[in-house]
Amino acid sequence: MKLWYSFTKELKLASKSFYFYIEIVMAIIILAVVLFAIPENFSNSRTEYLYLDMPEAAKTVFINTLLDEDTDGQAESVDVKVKKEILSATFYESDDKKIYIVDDEDTLIKLTEAKKQLGAVIEMNETGDIHYKYYLQGYETQRLQNLYMVIHNNDMLTLETAINAQDVRPLSDDYEVFNDREHTIPAMLTFNGSLMGMFIIAAFIFLDKEQGIIKAYAVTASAVWQYLMSKTLVLTITSIITTLIITIPVMGLRPNYPLMLLFLITTGFFASTVGLLVSGYFRSMTKAFNVLYLLIIFTMLPAIAYFIPSWEPVWIKFIPSYHIIHGFKEVIVKNGDTAYVLLASLGFLMAGALMFIWSNHRHKKNLTA
Amino acid sequence: MITVKNLHHSYSRDEKYAVKDVSFEIEKGEIFGFLGPSGAGKSTTQGVLSGLLQLQKGEVTVAGYNVKHIKNKMFNEIGMSFEISNVYNKMTAKENLNFYRKLFDVETREPEDLLEMVGLGDKGNIKAGDFSKGMKHRLTFARSMINNPSIWFLDEPTTGLDPAIAATIKDIIWKEKKKEVTTFLTTHNMHIADELCDRVGFIVDGELILIDSPKNLKLQYGEKFVDIEFVKDGEPIKESLSTIDDKDKARIKNIIDNYEIQTMHTKEATLEEIFIKVTGRGLV
Numbered sequence: 071m072k073l074w075y076s077f078t079k080e081l082k083l084a085s086k087s088f089y090f091y092i093e094i095v096m097a098i099i100i101l102a103v104v105l106f107a108i109p110e111n112f113s114n115s116r117t118e119y120l121y122l123d124m125p126e127a128a129k130t131v132f133i134n135t136l137l138d139e140d141t142d143g144q145a146e147s148v149d150v151k152v153k154k155e156i157l158s159a160t161f162y163e164s165d166d167k168k169i170y171i172v173d174d175e176d177t178l179i180k181l182t183e184a185k186k187q188l189g190a191v192i193e194m195n196e197t198g199d200i201h202y203k204y205y206l207q208g209y210e211t212q213r214l215q216n217l218y219m220v221i222h223n224n225d226m227l228t229l230e231t232a233i234n235a236q237d238v239r240p241l242s243d244d245y246e247v248f249n250d251r252e253h254t255i256p257a258m259l260t261f262n263g264s265l266m267g268m269f270i271i272a273a274f275i276f277l278d279k280e281q282g283i284i285k286a287y288a289v290t291a292s293a294v295w296q297y298l299m300s301k302t303l304v305l306t307i308t309s310i311i312t313t314l315i316i317t318i319p320v321m322g323l324r325p326n327y328p329l330m331l332l333f334l335i336t337t338g339f340f341a342s343t344v345g346l347l348v349s350g351y352f353r354s355m356t357k358a359f360n361v362l363y364l365l366i367i368f369t370m371l372p373a374i375a376y377f378i379p380s381w382e383p384v385w386i387k388f389i390p391s392y393h394i395i396h397g398f399k400e401v402i403v404k405n406g407d408t409a410y411v412l413l414a415s416l417g418f419l420m421a422g423a424l425m426f427i428w429s430n431h432r433h434k435k436n437l438t439a
Numbered sequence: 440m441i442t443v444k445n446l447h448h449s450y451s452r453d454e455k456y457a458v459k460d461v462s463f464e465i466e467k468g469e470i471f472g473f474l475g476p477s478g479a480g481k482s483t484t485q486g487v488l489s490g491l492l493q494l495q496k497g498e499v500t501v502a503g504y505n506v507k508h509i510k511n512k513m514f515n516e517i518g519m520s521f522e523i524s525n526v527y528n529k530m531t532a533k534e535n536l537n538f539y540r541k542l543f544d545v546e547t548r549e550p551e552d553l554l555e556m557v558g559l560g561d562k563g564n565i566k567a568g569d570f571s572k573g574m575k576h577r578l579t580f581a582r583s584m585i586n587n588p589s590i591w592f593l594d595e596p597t598t599g600l601d602p603a604i605a606a607t608i609k610d611i612i613w614k615e616k617k618k619e620v621t622t623f624l625t626t627h628n629m630h631i632a633d634e635l636c637d638r639v640g641f642i643v644d645g646e647l648i649l650i651d652s653p654k655n656l657k658l659q660y661g662e663k664f665v666d667i668e669f670v671k672d673g674e675p676i677k678e679s680l681s682t683i684d685d686k687d688k689a690r691i692k693n694i695i696d697n698y699e700i701q702t703m704h705t706k707e708a709t710l711e712e713i714f715i716k717v718t719g720r721g722l723v
Binding site: 071072075076079082083086087281282283285286287288289290291292293435 | 489490491493511512513514515517519521523524525526527528529530538539541542543544545579582586
């Protein structure tokens with residue numbers, strides 16, 4: 071019962087506190103960013119600057135091909151300002167490309183350099199062979215450079231025929247591909263839903279220490295663990311609220327919400343116990359800042375791996391936030407890996423329980439610090 | 440009710456003791472004053488006795504409980520009023536007391552009654568954050584009684600209160616004494632200690648110098664003085680003379696015999712004067 075009284079009191083105090091509203095406002099801001107700033111699918115449109123060094127007849131054929139793909143079927147003469155110079159070009163725009171055709175190679179080089187985009191000279195010799203000369207920015211990967219070299223070993227028609235001839239079959243048709251907006255949700259839930267609790271609970275405890283409230287609690291017949299658990303429960307409630315604020319408008323009813331709640335509670339509990347532990351070793355938020363800052367950086371690394379799948383070193387899998395992100399991904403994706411989520415939940419619950427025992431021991435020893 | 444044997448406490452966990460080799464006993468219903476200047480070890484001793492600080496070395500029992508292995512139910516017997524108010528600012532006075540009463544396993548007092556006692560009867564529904572410093576202090580004091588404690592720790596209970604409110608607080612402490620509540624009072628205010636305490640202990644630099652009743656201390660260490668105002672050559676003169684010192688006694692006689700006495704009062708040595716005399720230290 072004392073836990074219940076402490077919890078209801080903490081909930082009441084939290085509803086009147088600054089931190090509670092920061093969490094809610096952050097959730098609303100994240101929702102607004104996801105809905106209005108992140109498109110469902112990022113545009114793949116790229117810009118190219120070309121100089122066609124070929125006979126007029128060949129040039130006409132090439133340009134007719136561009137016009138066929140052009141959104142309005144018309145070429146547009148444009149002036150492009152580069153530093154103090156005005157350069158002329160002809161502009162074509164298709165669904166996935168913006169192409170500027172220029173009249174000489176010098177202009178091409180200037181534009182490529184100024185606009186930091188791909189430039190190419192397409193040459194056709196007297197025998198009708200086409201050669202490509204690329205102007206790159208210098209930071210392109212070796213892989214891309216290799217691709218440019220490989221792609222021109224065959225003519226485009228042969229390549230296209232070969233690509234079309236390949237049979238690509240998924241092993242299962244029961245899978246779902248996230249759009250770009252949905253792809254951000256697991257990381258958002260990890261940081262605003264689960265890990266935010268780590269910092270907020272530390273802030274709550276430091277506030278109580280500062281005001282001496284923790285001392286007043288310590289001389290009651292209520293156990294310190296009840297005080298700590300009441301804070302954890304409040305953070306769990308706020309995590310659930312903020313998660314639902316973000317998830318429902320973006321994902322609708324598609325996620326497995328019972329599984330999401332389970333995962334949110336266990337990961338939130340784990341993160342809160344980390345915050346409890348940190349607050350047990352320091353007197354104030356200022357003194358704990360270095361440790362909290364390192365934790366922020368440390369827990370953010372798996373998010374980089376999540377958004378750049380080509381960078382996923384083995385060690386990153388030992389950082390808890392890696393499994394939180396992937397757990398949330400499995401929760402919101404259709405037919406996600408429930409076993410993984412349940413196993414991860416169990417792991418976070420057990421780790422959280424151990425950390426909680428440690429925190430309780432630490433706070434009992436350190437009540438007046 | 441409280442037994443302390445060879446208590447030592449070091450914040451740095453080395454030989455730099457904030458409290459060293461302190462021993463004393465407090466009987467049921469006694470008001471025991473723990474007196475000393477700031478940093479003397481008063482709050483450290485109280486912290487160990489109340490379970491806020493871990494017992495490192497020595498033996499301490501409070502209400503029959505060994506403080507080395509604190510049990511939560513020990514706190515049903517204890518009330519603690521802190522020097523610096525520590526109430527929930529975002530809750531009303533009544534909400535504060537209502538919350539704390541639920542954290543004990545014993546019969547508790549009605550918040551309204553306690554607020555009435557400390558002169559906050561009409562302020563129960565006001566947020567503690569809107570209280571003045573003195574009002575918060577009274578709320579903290581009231582909270583310390585919520586569980587009808589048999590052992591009461593009071594840390595500077597009248598600090599920052601106006602004389603009328605301080606008198607009310609002193610009356611409450613007297614009333615609790617009549618109920619056989621044992622009170623451990625830490626203060627550097629010797630007047631309060633003199634008025635309230637059955638016995639006082641002087642602590643300086645972590646060491647307990649002596650323990651006795653204020654009356655015995657005055658008899659043992661105090662000198663009685665006479666303040667005399669008289670007229671000499673048309674000029675009013677004021678002198679304070681010892682009734683024990685032979686030279687002063689002769690001077691008193693000489694004044695009475697030769698001059699016109701305007702006023703003459705006997706005066707006891709104060710506890711503060713005795714503290715300075717015994718410890719060689721002031722109270723600040």
